[in-house]
Every structure is written in structure tokens, then in C-alpha cells.
């Protein structure tokens with residue numbers, strides 16, 4: 001493969017409802033940082049796919065896109081991983097970017113690797129850092145062994161070099177007044193054809209503060225013990241105008257069905273001003289996701305729980321006593 005034919009950075013920009021998700025805007029900021037190291041002639045291209053998405057061009061330019069490739073068609077009105085992945089791969093095949101960045105979201109985790117397979121290249125998933133080495137190689141840093149070890153990944157022989165990153169790890173950058181060149185591209189996409197049938201679309205209408213925007217996060221772990229206990233945590237989060245986060249066991253127990261609120265290596269990285277964790281032991285898989293939190297408060301009945309090693313305030317107590325007292329006081 002002649003790698004010299006590949007230039008620039010593509011950022012797949014995901015939409016939810018009527019907006020571009022924060023994770024994608026953060027990745028545009030990350031691409032702008034990489035551009036500074038690769039040279040100012042590097043073009044950052046936002047790739048947006050949907051049935052009514054050209055309206056987002058201004059937002060994408062304002063967050064760093066020099067160019068926007070708009071793939072717009074009715075067939076993208078309902079999310080289908082096969083269509084979206086094939087479209088993303090065809091855009092890369094046409095424009096030949098050196099790097100493709102995708103958010104490590106539920107959709108991104110389907111679209112990114114599928115597109116990588118179509119393009120016969122590799123993909124570094126869940127990167128915690130991206131950089132350009134002095135020799136010009138694109139460095140993709142991923143955690144291993146629960147975040148205890150960081151591995152450097154390079155993709156020297158194949159293009160594009162693809163990487164995914166979770167929300168909250170990169171910073172958005174605002175480029176006031178910036179405009180982007182727009183190109184419409186509508187490749188032939190067949191996906192898996194009629195092997196996939198969309199039966200019904202159920203919108204999530206629950207109104208909750210999202211983890212990425214929350215200034216305060218109430219997190220619960222296996223120590224919460226029951227669904228009734230979990231409901232108390234949700235109540236506390238509401239009273240504090242915060243969001244609820246969970247550990248893997250709390251999710252596995254089914255106390256919350258919201259997988260996107262799992263914090264840690266395989267979940268999201270969070271940056272609230274305040275994190276209050278109840279009944280959480282402090283496994284590295286979880287704590288690597290709370291490093292960006294301002295103040296960490298932990299409640300655990302075990303005085304030796306590892307979570308206390310990374311906490312600013314440590315409360316050795318049964319979680320329920322503290323939550324009940326807070327709910328009572330806040331309800332006043």
C-alpha cells in the first residue's frame with residue numbers, strides 16, 4: 001500500500017436527535033491538536049451521515065472542521081450499523097485520509113471496526129491519548145490490564161489509521177467565525193440488505209442529566225445491594241441536580257439499564273466538579289474513569305476500600321445512612 005497517497009484527518013461526527021454529540025465535537029478539537037503537529041496544510045474533515053444533517057455544517061466548522069463531507073439520504077433516517085459503516089468506509093476510500101477518528105460510543109463501536117474491516121486496516125479502540133511522534137508516526141495509546149498499563153499502538157503499513165476515543169478525554173476547541181468547505185457525497189451503500197429489518201423505533205424520552213455535562217455525579221456500586229437502594233440513589237441525584245453513574249456489577253445486577261452511565265475502562269470517563277461514590281470498592285477499571293473529577297467523595301463501610309486511596313473525602317459508613325440523611329435534608 002502506498003501510504004503517501006493518504007492525507008488529512010477524518011472525524012466521524014455522530015448525531016443524536018437534532019444535535020451533534022459532544023464526543024464528536026471533542027474529537028474535532030483533538031484533530032485540531034493533531035493538525036498542529038502534522039502541519040497546517042493538514043485538512044480536518046468532519047464526516048456526517050444522516051437524512052437531514054447538512055444543517056450541522058456551521059457547528060462542525062466552529063469546532064475545527066476545515067471541510068465537511070455530507071452523506072445525506074433517506075436510508076440513513078434510522079440508524080443501521082451496516083449502512084453507516086459502509087458509508088464511512090466509502091468516504092475514506094474516496095478521500096483517502098491518513099487518520100480516521102470515531103467516538104467510542106455504542107454506535108461508534110459498531111461503525112468504526114466494521115469500516116476498518118471493509119478498508120482492510122486496523123483500529124485502536126478506546127484510546128486515552130492520541131499524538132504524533134517526532135518521527136511523524138500516529139501514536140494511539142490504549143489502557144490494558146484495567147488501566148494499570150498503557151500500550152502504544154502504531155499502524156505503519158495500512159491506511160487509514162483508525163482510532164476511537166470515549167467522551168470526556170479530549171477537549172472541545174471553539175474557532176469563532178470559521179467556515180468549512182462542504183462536499184456532498186452519496187456513495188452506493190447496500191449493507192446487509194434485507195437481512196436486517198427495522199421493526200420499531202422506540203425513543204428514549206427519559207429526561208436525565210447526561211454524564212458528560214453533569215457537574216455532579218452520584219455513582220453507585222455493588223454495595224448498594226438492591227433495586228430499592230438504587231432508586232434512592234436516583235432520588236438523591238435528582239435532588240442534587242446531578243446524574244447517576246454506575247459500576248459494572250451495578251449494571252449487571254440490572255438496577256440501572258443505562259449502559260452509557262457505566263464509568264471506567266469499558267464505560268465513560270467523567271469530569272464532574274464533584275463525584276460521590278456509594279458502595280464502590282475502587283477497582284482500577286472504575287477509578288481510571290474518574291481521574292478527571294474535581295472532588296471525589298466516597299462512602300464505603302470498609303475502611304480499607306481502595307476507593308479511599310483516590311478520594312478527597314472518605315466516609316466510612318453504611319451508604320444508606322448517608323443517602324437517607326442527605327435526602328431528608330435536601331427535601332426540606
Ligand SMILES: Cc1cc2nc3c(=O)[nH]c(=O)nc-3n(C[C@H](O)[C@H](O)[C@H](O)COP(=O)(O)OP(=O)(O)OC[C@H]3O[C@@H](n4cnc5c(N)ncnc54)[C@H](O)[C@@H]3O)c2cc1C
Pocket residue numbers: 220221222223224246247248249250262263264265266267268278279280281282283284285286299300301302305317318319320
Ligand atoms: C476488562 C474489564 C473491564 C472492566 N470495565 C469496567 C468499567 O468500565 N467500569 C467498572 O465499574 N468496572 C469494570 N470492570 C469491573 C471491575 O474490575 C470491578 O469488578 C468493578 O468496578 C467493581 O464494582 P463495585 O465497586 O461496584 O463492586 P465491588 O468490588 O463488589 O465493591 C462493592 C463495595 O461496596 C462496599 N459495600 C458493601 N456494602 C456496603 C454498604 N452497605 N455500605 C457501604 N459500602 C458497602 C464493599 O465494601 C465494597 O468495597 C471491568 C472488568 C474487566 C475484567
